Amino acid sequence: METILVLVHTEADGSLAKSAREALRAARTLNKAIAGSSLVVGLVGENVQSAANSISASPVMKYFGMTGADFGQSRYSTDAAAAEAICKAANATIVVAPATSRWARVLPGVAQRLGGRADTHVTGVSDADGKPSINRWYYRQRMEAVLTRTQRPWFMLIDPGSQTACDCGAGTATVEMVAVNLSDACKRTTVVGIREPKADQQTIRPDAKLLFVAGAGWTKKQSDGKTHTDDAAKIILEFLNKSKASLGGSKSVVDLSGEGQAVLPFMTHLNQIGQTGATPRHPKGLSTCCHGEEPHAVGWRFVSERRAVNLDPNCGWARGKADVLYVADAFEVMRKVNALLAGKK
Amino acid sequence: MSTAYQIIVCGSVVPDPLQTLEPITGPALKNEMMLPAVLDPWAAHALFEAANLAKTAPGSKVWLVSLGPKAKLQQVMMTVAQKAPFELVALDGSASGFTEAADVAAALADAIKTIPGLDMARLLVFGGWESASRGAGVTMQIVGELLGIVNQFQGVDQLTIGADGSLEILERIEGGKHQISKCVGPPAVLGWATGNLPEPPNNPQIGMTNMRAIMPALQKAKPAKIGAGGIKFTSVSLPKQQRQTKIVKDASDDEIAKELVEWNTNG
Numbered sequence: 001m002e003t004i005l006v007l008v009h010t011e012a013d014g015s016l017a018k019s020a021r022e023a024l025r026a027a028r029t030l031n032k033a034i035a036g037s038s039l040v041v042g043l044v045g046e047n048v049q050s051a052a053n054s055i056s057a058s059p060v061m062k063y064f065g066m067t068g069a070d071f072g073q074s075r076y077s078t079d080a081a082a083a084e085a086i087c088k089a090a091n092a093t094i095v096v097a098p099a100t101s102r103w104a105r106v107l108p109g110v111a112q113r114l115g116g117r118a119d120t121h122v123t124g125v126s127d128a129d130g131k132p133s134i135n136r137w138y139y140r141q142r143m144e145a146v147l148t149r150t151q152r153p154w155f156m157l158i159d160p161g162s163q164t165a166c167d168c169g170a171g172t173a174t175v176e177m178v179a180v181n182l183s184d185a186c187k188r189t190t191v192v193g194i195r196e197p198k199a200d201q202q203t204i205r206p207d208a209k210l211l212f213v214a215g216a217g218w219t220k221k222q223s224d225g226k227t228h229t230d231d232a233a234k235i236i237l238e239f240l241n242k243s244k245a246s247l248g249g250s251k252s253v254v255d256l257s258g259e260g261q262a263v264l265p266f267m268t269h270l271n272q273i274g275q276t277g278a279t280p281r282h283p284k285g286l287s288t289c290c291h292g293e294e295p296h297a298v299g300w301r302f303v304s305e306r307r308a309v310n311l312d313p314n315c316g317w318a319r320g321k322a323d324v325l326y327v328a329d330a331f332e333v334m335r336k337v338n339a340l341l342a343g344k345k
Numbered sequence: 346m347s348t349a350y351q352i353i354v355c356g357s358v359v360p361d362p363l364q365t366l367e368p369i370t371g372p373a374l375k376n377e378m379m380l381p382a383v384l385d386p387w388a389a390h391a392l393f394e395a396a397n398l399a400k401t402a403p404g405s406k407v408w409l410v411s412l413g414p415k416a417k418l419q420q421v422m423m424t425v426a427q428k429a430p431f432e433l434v435a436l437d438g439s440a441s442g443f444t445e446a447a448d449v450a451a452a453l454a455d456a457i458k459t460i461p462g463l464d465m466a467r468l469l470v471f472g473g474w475e476s477a478s479r480g481a482g483v484t485m486q487i488v489g490e491l492l493g494i495v496n497q498f499q500g501v502d503q504l505t506i507g508a509d510g511s512l513e514i515l516e517r518i519e520g521g522k523h524q525i526s527k528c529v530g531p532p533a534v535l536g537w538a539t540g541n542l543p544e545p546p547n548n549p550q551i552g553m554t555n556m557r558a559i560m561p562a563l564q565k566a567k568p569a570k571i572g573a574g575g576i577k578f579t580s581v582s583l584p585k586q587q588r589q590t591k592i593v594k595d596a597s598d599d600e601i602a603k604e605l606v607e608w609n610t611n612g
Binding site: 074075076077080100101102104105106108109111112113117118119120121128133137138139140141142143144145146147148149150151160185186188189190191192193194195196197202203204205206209210243245255269270271272275276284286293294295301305306307309313317318319320321322323324325326327328329332333334335336337339340341344 | 359360362363365366368372374386387442443445446447450477478479480481482483484486487489490491495496497498499500502513515516517518519520521522523524525526527528529530538539543575576577578579580581582583584587588589590591592593594596598599601602603605606608609
């Protein structure tokens with residue numbers, strides 16, 4: 001009989017992120033599909049009571065918690081100790097967790113400690129003849145597999161944005177606290193802070209409706225034979241500020257900074273989309289000055305509606321990768337777009 | 346006084362990103378052995394960062410522990426060897442993305458343990474935070490666990506060594522931010538993202554020096570039994586990704602801009 005543990009961590013303010021509720025929804029899907037299975041929740045954080053209360057209307061049999069200042073920070077050693085202890089206390093055979101940076105760092109190691117296995121980037125869960133199965137992508141989103149495992153505990157890390165968040169209501173949950181002794185070795189690492197761009201320079205917005213991708217074409221010579229990188233930067237930033245879109249870049253454009261060429265100053269490797277970059281989830285995507293070659297386009301796997309602006313009618317986007325390709329000068333088009341957006345304010 | 350690090354980079358080979366991939370029953374890739382391969386991109390970044398660190402910390406040494414079909418490793422090493430000085434520890438086994446990460450990690454950890462003079466007080470285990478094959482981001486954590494290392498970091502973009510020998514590490518977290526952590530010192534596992542270094546240019550001198558040791562290392566590569574025990578693949582398929590692209594050639598910039606704004610505003 002499967003015991004499905006939803007393992008979540010709290011945010012800095014003690015709340016649960018949307019991704020935690022998505023994991024809960026996925027776990028509930030398995031719970032309903034697997035006859036005789038039970039659903040329990042484990043929470044890790046400085047304080048977890050309010051987080052547990054916020055989902056207490058869900059059909060969870062039991063709540064386990066690991067609390068204290070040591071568990072308020074995202075650190076491998078203490079997170080591993082906490083997750084291991086909760087999994088043991090719950091006798092979990094399946095562990096469903098959001099694939100946040102915190103859990104993705106630590107849960108594969110916890111699976112190893114418990115003699116289990118971990119699958120990350122899970123985009124779907126279902127049952128196959130009463131047995132749990134998952135969907136995940138291989139070769140950087142180029143092929144999708146459906147698989148099941150015999151090993152237990154089986155850790156399933158659910159990709160944020162891939163599920164509908166559980167809308168279970170609040171109430172009062174009884175949380176059974178689990179204790180663990182932390183050795184000195186567990187405290188050799190200290191989280192000292194978060195580095196983030198200034199608010200007006202923040203270009204990565206995971207919840208944005210639109211992903212705006214800039215390719216290396218923005219930094220190349222234009223029709224007058226000159227580069228206009230400053231203009232490009234101004235146009236793009238203006239669009240991002242007005243539209244609140246998230247910015248992505250092709251590998252070509254983010255690599256330019258390492259090659260000493262004219263660059264878009266706000267574009268970093270964090271913005272990179274594609275084979276060696278991110279695969280963000282946005283309802284819409286607009287590509288500009290980017291050729292849409294396969295290593296880049298695989299990063300668009302989870303972008304539903306795709307449009308592109310490119311001067312080359314034979315670019316990669318034209319070959320079935322975009323819904324609409326506008327053969328045009330992105331400088332001119334985006335200037336006009338900005339003017340229209342300014343007029344709407 | 347600076348520490349002389351033992352930097353072990355775990356990195357395998359993957360099909361060149363420009364190749365068309367097609368799954369076949371197994372699962373496996375169609376014509377897998379025929380596909381040109383490259384060093385896994387994030388592992389390559391880890392290797393470049395390792396070489397850079399070794400250069401700044403006198404007495405440090407870099408090992409590349411690589412698991413893959415011997416012939417593929419040899420092909421890839423011809424290029425990689427020219428990028429940075431390292432000693433190769435080769436394991437002959439499958440580099441398929443459909444294998445079990447725990448098997449791979451166990452083989453890598455066993456190989457690391459056989460490196461003579463391994464000193465945990467100087468040990469930094471590097472690798473890519475995810476492979477371009479399995480793409481799970483699981484292997485490095487298991488390697489760390491098998492080596493007893495509980496100071497682990499993933500999605501690393503920067504490592505700075507403090508005057509006191511401490512490690513300051515920047516890890517990618519949600520929303521385009523970095524978490525800054527400070528670790529007292531080695532041992533530590535770092536799964537690298539892109540880092541900050543460009544790909545080094547080919548250096549034939551380094552290549553020749555490396556290759557003198559790489560060829561014998563390849564010849565004595567131990568076979569590694571890598572499987573997918575416990576996993577049953579129900580299906581592996583290419584996505585139905587082909588779209589009916591509408592190509593708009595004759596619209597004015599004004600018309601396109603208007604259409605884009607409406608598209609972005611609606612729905």
